[in-house]
Amino acid sequence: MxxxxxxxxxxxxxxxxxxxxxxxxxxxxxxxxxxxxxxxxxxxxxxxxxxxxxxxxxxSFPQVQSAVMEIHDVKREVQSLGLDYAYRLGERAVRKMRAGDEGRIDLPLSSRLLDVTCRHFAGGRVFCLEERLINLSAVPEAETETFETAAPGSWLLGKVPWSTAEHRIRAVAASRPTAQALEVAVGAACLVIERRTWSGGVPVTSVLLTYPGDRHELIAEFAPSAPA
Known part of the structure; x- marks a missing residue:
């Protein structure tokens, strides 16, 4: 065997x-x-x-390992596994901040955002769901970018130098909309990585990356601090 x-x-x-x-x-x-x-x-x-x-x-599809302290390009994550990558835009809308957004991106309610939802695929299976808010005052050129062929994360990495990033990681049970997007059962375990980035103190973007929990794990490398 x-x-x-x-x-x-x-x-x-x-x-x-x-x-x-x-x-x-x-x-x-x-x-x-x-x-x-x-x-x-x-x-x-x-x-x-x-x-x-x-x-x-x-x-089995290989399990993805992501370093916690890095800014990831999802396309590169998939390609590093030797799998075919595909991207599909879901919804794209220019709108103003609304109630609830302040928990994701620290901007006044009068601020204009680009709200983008898309999916990434690996080897024909849904790899992750991306839900992103982009501050249009920090990245005005995003308003005219369709994101029909290029994912917003990859585009931003090439356009805006970020100076600070924050990651929040949690486990959730897939809601019905999330389950449909990820093609998993309602209530299935999912891993959510929430990332916010700033450039010179100005919020640039906030993104929720939701992965099927059985196909993704996070890793962190560190060393003991030097003695005083």
């Missing part, structure tokens, strides 16, 4: 590939059904495959 692992690790069987059924592997390798089941269970434990009820076993 090491050949099955070899097919996965070599990329011959890419993420999402359906592995032959147990009876097919039994015939192919001339071993017992129990041996096949045990081998597949071990691959599940190692995160290489996932079993779907009434459907079979599939090569």
């Amino acid at each position: 090491s050949e099955v692992e070899g097919h996965i690790l070599s990329g011959d069987w890419p993420p999402g590939y359906r592995i032959p059924f147990e009876h097919e592997l039994t015939e192919q390798y001339g071993c017992s059904r129990m041996t096949v089941n045990k081998a597949l269970s071990e691959l599940v434990k190692r995160g290489l495959i996932e079993r779907r009820r009434k459907s079979g076993s599939y090569v």
Whole structure:
């Protein structure tokens, strides 16, 4: 059964590939059904495959690791996994600040915002939902940018030098709209990264990145502080 692992690790069987059924592997390798089941269970434990009820076993999509203290380009995250990246714009609207926005971006209620919702895909599956507010007084050129082909995060990284960033991380249960956007079950565990950036003390953008919880984790590297 090491050949099955070899097919996965070599990329011959890419993420999402359906592995032959147990009876097919039994015939192919001339071993017992129990041996096949045990081998597949071990691959599940190692995160290489996932079993779907009434459907079979599939090569798992790699779990994403993000460093907490970095500003990420979602497209690069996906490409670093060796998966095809796709982007799809959802809604885009120019509007004024409204009740509730002050919790996300610290601006007067008279301020004008660009409100953008979009989705990122990896290997044909929804990778994350992006909900972003952009301060148009800080980035006026964003008002005429359609974002139909370029994601706002990537665009901003190339346009506006940021001087300060804040990350907030929390776990949530997917609401119905979020579940539909991520193509997961209502109530499924999700990881939300809320990021705010400033340039010279002026708020630039606030973004909520919502990921399916079983496909994303955060990492942080640090060292002990120097003794006094």
